[in-house]
Amino acid sequence: QDSRKYTGVVEDCCCDYETVDNINEAVLHPLLQELVKTPFFRYFKVEYQLSLPVKLWCDCPFWPDDGMCNLRDCSVCECPEDEFPEPFKKAMLHGLPSGNLKCQGGNLQDVVDRTLDSKAFRGWIEVDNPWTHDDETDNREMTYVNLQLNPERYTGYTGATARRIWDAIYSENCPKYTSGEICPERRVLYKLISGLHSSISTHIASDYLLDETKNLWGRNLELMYDRVLRFPDRVRNLYFTFMFVLRAVAKAATYLEQAEYDTGNLEEDLKAHALMRQLVYNPKLQAACPLPFAEAKMWQGQGGPELKLEIQKNFKNISALMDCVGCEKCRLWGKLQVLGLGTALKILFSVEGNNQENQPLQLQRNEVIALVNLLHRLSESVKLVQEIGPSIEQTMEGF
Numbered sequence: 001q002d003s004r005k006y007t008g009v010v011e012d013c014c015c016d017y018e019t020v021d022n023i024n025e026a027v028l029h030p031l032l033q034e035l036v037k038t039p040f041f042r043y044f045k046v047e048y049q050l051s052l053p054v055k056l057w058c059d060c061p062f063w064p065d066d067g068m069c070n071l072r073d074c075s076v077c078e079c080p081e082d083e084f085p086e087p088f089k090k091a092m093l094h095g096l097p098s099g100n101l102k103c104q105g106g107n108l109q110d111v112v113d114r115t116l117d118s119k120a121f122r123g124w125i126e127v128d129n130p131w132t133h134d135d136e137t138d139n140r141e142m143t144y145v146n147l148q149l150n151p152e153r154y155t156g157y158t159g160a161t162a163r164r165i166w167d168a169i170y171s172e173n174c175p176k177y178t179s180g181e182i183c184p185e186r187r188v189l190y191k192l193i194s195g196l197h198s199s200i201s202t203h204i205a206s207d208y209l210l211d212e213t214k215n216l217w218g219r220n221l222e223l224m225y226d227r228v229l230r231f232p233d234r235v236r237n238l239y240f241t242f243m244f245v246l247r248a249v250a251k252a253a254t255y256l257e258q259a260e261y262d263t264g265n266l267e268e269d270l271k272a273h274a275l276m277r278q279l280v281y282n283p284k285l286q287a288a289c290p291l292p293f294a295e296a297k298m299w300q301g302q303g304g305p306e307l308k309l310e311i312q313k314n315f316k317n318i319s320a321l322m323d324c325v326g327c328e329k330c331r332l333w334g335k336l337q338v339l340g341l342g343t344a345l346k347i348l349f350s351v352e353g354n355n356q357e358n359q360p361l362q363l364q365r366n367e368v369i370a371l372v373n374l375l376h377r378l379s380e381s382v383k384l385v386q387e388i389g390p391s392i393e394q395t396m397e398g399f
């Protein structure tokens, strides 16, 4: 007897919910959990101003005059120079303040921990991504953040400024559709963003500051119900986004398997490589869900190329909106995950075999890091929804 709430095939995908849950629990989540801890995948390159109070959020192209740099949520704390490896220290002196940069006030839980080890990365090319706003080729000052020290969790970022970002994303760039009303490509964009939003909300709820005075963190089940579980379409969109990104990883298998995961730590780098191989050539996964998303069906209608350019523009706007996220840690994860989605879009729609541009696949190091960390975030959200969703629903719905 099947007591599952979500059954059948994930909408617009090729695998059913039960298979996704099983394969996630048995294969994907354990693999990804290990992979994101390796040195190659735990360092994410960010624009230098992410870590500097002076320019933080001043890059936002949409609401330039609303004093975002002075928000209480700003919460940038001291950035002692000794946290940075030599090359970054030099960059700090180029017109940017050095020495101790004082907190501007704000939530402790929002502060990005910038502790780094001094390993640099090598051997990756720099290429543009037509889907995203940022790229590594624009020579802005960059620095690294250790993602393991900065988990995606509750930060206290709420209210009008947070709401405004989501509103702008949905209303201007990917409006919610009513069934039958929208072309499949626009539906996909909406579902990708909604699925990502569900995942962010799931992580906020699963790692929540329950008692500030005791610094007690834990699960906020009510929040998880109110923001995600209560809305079956948000749960479905989460599964969809997971399958979409998984398909992108599978499509880039050869590239990802041959890439260099070199950080100077031979043992760890070999481990990253071995885990990646297990992820992209996993027989269990291939047998259970050989085609998580069928990208070849996209852009086939009339005006396909024009539509693709339009949607690309919408996605770039969403990517640019991440510069307006007024909380440092949210901004870090927002940028990473949108870059991850942009990388999935690039793999599925902007390389050989599925477009007119006919280019071989080339990825930036940061794109690969974002893609894998995004897949991990989604995998964890799906696991949480599957494991604790039913009991929360029972409690909340009074069964």
Ligand code: FAD
Pocket (backbone or CB within 6 Å): 152, 153, 154, 155, 156, 157, 158, 159, 162, 163, 165, 166, 167, 193, 194, 195, 197, 198, 199, 200, 201, 204, 227, 234, 322, 325, 329, 330, 331, 333, 334
């Ligand atoms: P919100 O989550 O702000 O949602 C706004 C509206 O969007 C809802 O009222 C609903 O109409 C619609 N909506 C909600 N979920 C979905 C969905 N899945 N699909 C479709 N529509 C939906 N806060 C943290 O504490 N930690 C973080 O790491 C963090 N990261 C963020 C990253 C980004 C990019 C942004 C924009 C915000 C982030 N926030 C984070 C803030 C957080 O997402 C919420 O905005 C905040 O907690 C306030 O929540 P809310 O209840 O007002 O609803």
